[in-house]
Amino acid sequence: DYSHRRGNRWKKNIITYGVGRYTSDLPVNTVDALIASALDAWAKASPLTFQRSYSHQADIMVEFVGNEHGDSFPFDGPDGTLAHAFGPGEGIGGDVHFDEAEAWTAGFKGFNLYVVAAHEFGHALGLKHSQNPESVMYPTYKNRKTHNLLSSEDIMNINTLYGPRDKR
Numbered sequence: 142d143y144s145h146r147r148g149n150r151w152k153k154n155i156i157t158y159g160v161g162r163y164t165s166d167l168p169v170n171t172v173d174a175l176i177a178s179a180l181d182a183w184a185k186a187s188p189l190t191f192q193r194s195y196s197h198q199a200d201i202m203v204e205f206v207g208n209e210h211g212d213s214f215p216f217d218g219p220d221g222t223l224a225h226a227f228g229p230g231e232g233i234g235g236d237v238h239f240d241e242a243e244a245w246t247a248g249f250k251g252f253n254l255y256v257v258a259a260h261e262f263g264h265a266l267g268l269k270h271s272q273n274p275e276s277v278m279y280p281t282y283k284n285r286k287t288h289n290l291l292s293s294e295d296i297m298n299i300n301t302l303y304g305p306r307d308k309r
């Protein structure tokens with residue numbers, strides 16, 4: 142039972158997610174695929190399952206927004222801060238906001254949405270930053286190989302919060 146190690150974490154293993162406003166940089170189905178893949182990276186390393194929800198009651202609401210957007214963390218235009226996420230909890234808890242001012246890509250130009258999403262979902266699951274540049278939770282963006290994106294440290298940290306992946 143990993144509850145004694147409870148940081149701030151979801152108290153369930155099935156977590157729903159939805160997507161609100163999209164970016165005009167990428168087709169909708171590409172954004173959906175990259176978001177699903179970034180969540181799947183964490184699902185593969187933990188007992189967690191992510192289910193797409195089309196209601197606005199999803200645990201993790203994902204949105205592309207700019208500048209002032211209704212929380213106390215306005216974005217800053219191109220570059221600078223790329224995105225932010227709220228830790229596990231009700232309402233805005235778990236939500237992920239991407240700065241729509243960035244050039245979002247599925248490749249190596251601009252900022253790779255899959256890489257940034259994996260970082261943000263780490264926060265949405267309760268992870269803090271790592272000082273290890275190999276970790277997806279490193280505080281600054283770098284182009285990363287998208288195959289096996291999570292470092293062993295990332296996997297250890299998610300297992301500390303939620304336990305190991307069930308032997309499926």
Ligand SMILES: CC(C)C[C@H](CS(C)(=N)=N)C(=O)N[C@H]1Cc2cn(c3ccccc23)CCCCCCNC1=O
Binds near residue numbers: 221281
């Ligand atoms: C790790 C990300 C996916 C998420 C984090 C934000 S968060 C809340 N989710 N941890 C992020 O956006 N970090 C900035 C940090 C940063 C780097 N610089 C900055 C200049 C100004 C402001 C911020 C930064 C120097 C110039 C480069 C700017 C572009 C890249 N920006 C970053 O790497």
Ligand SMILES: [Ca+2]
Binds near residue numbers: 217218219221222242
């Ligand atoms: Ca920005």
Ligand SMILES: [Zn+2]
Binds near residue numbers: 210212214225238
């Ligand atoms: Zn926000």
Ligand SMILES: [Zn+2]
Binds near residue numbers: 260270279
């Ligand atoms: Zn971060």
